[in-house]
Amino acid sequence: MNLSPKKWMSRLALLAAVIVIIAAFIMLYLSPEKPPASQAFINGEVITMDANSTIAQAVFVQENQIVAVGDNQQIESLISDNTLVYDLQGKTLVPGLIDSHSHFPGSGMSLFMADLRSPPVGPITNIPALLQRLQDKAKDTPKGEWVNGFGYDNLMLDENRHPSRDELDRALPDHPVFILHVSGHMGVTNSLGLIETNISEESRDPEGGHYARDKNGRLNGLLEEHAATPLQANMLDLGIIEFLRMVTYSNNDYLKTGVTTAQNGAVSLEMAQGLKIAKMLNLTPLRLELWPQFDNFGLGFLDGSIRAEDYSRDRLNIGAIKIIADGSIQGYTGYLSEPYHEPFHGDAEYRGYPRVAYPELAEWIKKYHSAGFQLAVHGNGDASIDDILDGFEQAQKAFPTEDPRLILIHAQMAREDQLARMKILGVTPSFFSAHTYYWGDMHRDVTMGEERANRISPARTAVENGLRFSSHLDTPIVPMSPLLSVWSVVNRLSATGKLIGADERIDVMQALRTVTIDAAWQIYREQDLGSIEAGKLADLVVLESSPLVDPLTIKDIKVERTIIGGVTVYQH
Numbered sequence: 360m361n362l363s364p365k366k367w368m369s370r371l372a373l374l375a376a377v378i379v380i381i382a383a384f385i386m387l388y389l390s391p392e393k394p395p396a397s398q399a400f401i402n403g404e405v406i407t408m409d410a411n412s413t414i415a416q417a418v419f420v421q422e423n424q425i426v427a428v429g430d431n432q433q434i435e436s437l438i439s440d441n442t443l444v445y446d447l448q449g450k451t452l453v454p455g456l457i458d459s460h461s462h463f464p465g466s467g468m469s470l471f472m473a474d475l476r477s478p479p480v481g482p483i484t485n486i487p488a489l490l491q492r493l494q495d496k497a498k499d500t501p502k503g504e505w506v507n508g509f510g511y512d513n514l515m516l517d518e519n520r521h522p523s524r525d526e527l528d529r530a531l532p533d534h535p536v537f538i539l540h541v542s543g544h545m546g547v548t549n550s551l552g553l554i555e556t557n558i559s560e561e562s563r564d565p566e567g568g569h570y571a572r573d574k575n576g577r578l579n580g581l582l583e584e585h586a587a588t589p590l591q592a593n594m595l596d597l598g599i600i601e602f603l604r605m606v607t608y609s610n611n612d613y614l615k616t617g618v619t620t621a622q623n624g625a626v627s628l629e630m631a632q633g634l635k636i637a638k639m640l641n642l643t644p645l646r647l648e649l650w651p652q653f654d655n656f657g658l659g660f661l662d663g664s665i666r667a668e669d670y671s672r673d674r675l676n677i678g679a680i681k682i683i684a685d686g687s688i689q690g691y692t693g694y695l696s697e698p699y700h701e702p703f704h705g706d707a708e709y710r711g712y713p714r715v716a717y718p719e720l721a722e723w724i725k726k727y728h729s730a731g732f733q734l735a736v737h738g739n740g741d742a743s744i745d746d747i748l749d750g751f752e753q754a755q756k757a758f759p760t761e762d763p764r765l766i767l768i769h770a771q772m773a774r775e776d777q778l779a780r781m782k783i784l785g786v787t788p789s790f791f792s793a794h795t796y797y798w799g800d801m802h803r804d805v806t807m808g809e810e811r812a813n814r815i816s817p818a819r820t821a822v823e824n825g826l827r828f829s830s831h832l833d834t835p836i837v838p839m840s841p842l843l844s845v846w847s848v849v850n851r852l853s854a855t856g857k858l859i860g861a862d863e864r865i866d867v868m869q870a871l872r873t874v875t876i877d878a879a880w881q882i883y884r885e886q887d888l889g890s891i892e893a894g895k896l897a898d899l900v901v902l903e904s905s906p907l908v909d910p911l912t913i914k915d916i917k918v919e920r921t922i923i924g925g926v927t928v929y930q931h
Contacts, residue, residue: 391641391673394422394897394925395443401431403447404905408454408876408890412868418452420897423924428891451905453871454891455619455898455923456841457878459789459829460735460768462543463621463647466612466835467605472496472594473508475538477515479797479854480838485517490530493538497531505552506531507594508538509835514689514801522547524580537590542687543836545583548590553578556589567714569692584686584714595630602633603642610643612839614929617900617918620646620879620888624735624768624833625681628656631670638675644928646674646898648882650681650735653723657681661730674924678882679735679766680727685714685743688771688806689798693740695772700808711740721750728754728763733883735766735789744770744777751784760785766881769833771815772807778817778824787881790816792830792847792873795860797837799853813860818848818873822865829881830873841874845906846914848873867907897925 398420405415407428417434419427427437438444473496477483483492489511497506513521527536527549535551553559560578564570568585572578582590597605613621623630626649637643649670651657657680659665667677686692691703695710703709715723727734728751736751738744744767751765763785767773770788773781781788794802794815803812814820821828830844848870851859879889887896901920906913921929 391644392926394420397421397437397439397442398897398925399434399438399442399444400447400452400899400901401434401444402449403901404449404451404907405891406451406453406868406871406905406907407892408872409892415891418891418899420899420925423897423926425891425895425897426893428893445901447901450919451902452891453617453900453902453906454875454889455900455921456617456874457620457829457884457889458613458618458622458831458834458839458841459874459878459881460624460791460831461622461834461839462625463613463623463645463834464602464605464609466839467608468509468835470604470608471507471597471601473506473538474510475508476510476541477512481510483511484515486522486526489516489522489538490526493527493536494530497534500534502533504534505555505593506534506536508536509594510541511538511547512541512689514798514805521579521581524549524553524578527552527580537594539587539591539594540687540690541836542690542692543591543833544587544687544690544692545581546587546590547580548582549580552590553580556593558582567712567716569712583690583692599633599636603637603640606634606637606642610645611929612834613645614921615918615931616840616842617902617921618645618839618841619898619900619921619923620648620884622648622650622678624650625652625683626650626656627652628659628665631656631677635670635672635675638672644674644923644926646676646888646923648676648678650679651677653680653682653727657727657732660732661726679733681735681737681768682720682723683714683737684720684747685738685740686711688739688794689801691806693772694743694746695740696742696745699806700811701805710742713743713746717746717750720746721753724750725754725757728760728765729758731760733764733766735768737768739769739771741772741774741777744773748777748780748784748786751786755784764881764883768831772811773817773821774814775817775820775824778821778826782824782826787827787829788821789829789831789881790818790821790848790873791833792816792818793832793837793844794847795851796843796847796854799851799859800855800857803853803857803859814863815860816848817860817863818865818870819863822869827877827880828873829878830870840914842906842916843914845870845874846910849910849913867910867913871906898923903931 401417536549539546569583571581685694876889899922903917
């Protein structure tokens with residue numbers, strides 16, 4: 360059919376109009392929701408987390424910013440006809456909670472992988488149950504394709520060991536398999552998995568890693584630290600659609616617990632690109648703090664081929680460069696100055712090992728520090744912490760920085776002399792405080808013994824040394840729940856109710872700082888986040904009850920509303 364020029368013009372005009380309308384709808388959908396012109400929160404307990412730990416009654420917000428904090432009368436005088444007024448009815452308002460170390464959107468791994476976690480998180484208590492969960496996953500996976508699982512914990516299984524290569528072979532003969540340990544520092548694969556990743560009986564241990572073998576010298580499938588890296592990368596090799604599904608899934612995990620700033624604490628180039636796209640598509644309202652891996656994404660910043668501005672945008676920020684110096688205490692790869700409590704495979708002198716040996720570690724620290732980057736270095740064992748502090752001291756001598764705020768991630772077995780040294784060097788620890796809850800009994804009885812277990816995540820000693828520090832959960836290692844982290848710092852109770860180190864407990868107000876203002880300070884965001892003060896961004900959380908009333912109930916307090924930049928993004 361032939362159309363006249365007039366009809367062609369008419370059709371083109373109609374098509375153009377349709378395109379404009381569709382584009383307008385897309386832009387409307389992708390644009391972040393705008394906050395109300397003004398909001399007032401009255402009749403509450405407002406825990407401001409300011410320098411004086413002020414408790415107020417009410418808060419006034421204009422658009423995305425807090426403009427006044429005070430009593431009801433002061434705030435009510437600012438209310439106009441257009442102000443949205445929230446009567447808190449005695450409930451508690453706190454600053455938006457800051458995730459000081461996790462791996463967003465890692466909690467979404469359960470969309471694609473078998474969840475193998477043990478109590479108190481999941482139901483897996485023995486190897487047959489673990490294998491059954493993997494077989495269930497295999498039913499939906501074509502033969503020859505990978506079946507992955509995450510979160511198994513050998514210390515929590517009845518057999519008190521890792522599953523073996525042979526057990527995985529028998530259970531899933533038609534699939535390559537990889538299961539990631541709860542620590543994230545090791546995992547087990549089967550024979551097909553070894554073939555797929557070109558690991559053979561002749562393979563030698565990579566630097567900073569280990570291929571475990573049975574008593575006959577045959578690979579048993581357990582891969583530690585750098586030996587597991589290729590399989591970890593493979594399990595996270597997702598398409599962009601799958602990745603974006605992870606982001607939307609994980610949003611709720613964080614928002615429902617009051618998190619307003621989330622972190623990916625070891626981001627690769629590919630992960631950063633995915634999160635940038637997620638932000639462009641407005642798939643998450645969270646503020647995201649990204650820490651580039653030192654030997655991957657970070658290299659581009661070091662040589663100038665990548666700029667922070669290339670990835671930073673509203674609510675997306677490139678932060679510290681991340682280095683992993685050692686492994687995990689519960690995985691026996693944390694690097695200690697004294698042997699583990701229970702000998703590792705009969706070796707009474709075993710102390711773990713560094714993932715990055717000291718000379719190389721010191722050189723990387725110097726490279727990034729001299730280039731002006733903040734650093735975040737993972738160190739669990741006290742020998743690893745010595746290496747980190749030694750390397751940073753040398754870097755500071757060569758390239759002095761007045762306020763470096765090197766973040767020592769986990770700092771699990773930090774000694775008192777090391778905490779004093781951190782203060783002198785400008786180092787700030789971020790404790791995985793909930794270790795006392797999830798693994799406290801195991802650290803006391805198996806890995807550390809009672810004396811060292813009582814000093815895990817030494818918050819009280821850090822306070823006495825004048826250190827500012829944060830508390831994190833390392834999600835997906837454990838579920839996101841900042842109030843559980845606060846509860847752990849205050850009570851130091853294991854999952855069985857046993858007290859782990861009474862002398863390292865701190866009070867509730869100090870513990871709240873570890874997930875608010877001190878966590879903001881740690882990443883140089885204390886001027887706009889972390890407390891409820893005039894001039895700061897309106898990131899707020901409404902709690903159903905006060906954490907100041909009963910320390911034992913803090914972990915059970917429900918979040919009723921989460922607000923980011925003045926916009927309610929979660930409501931119970």
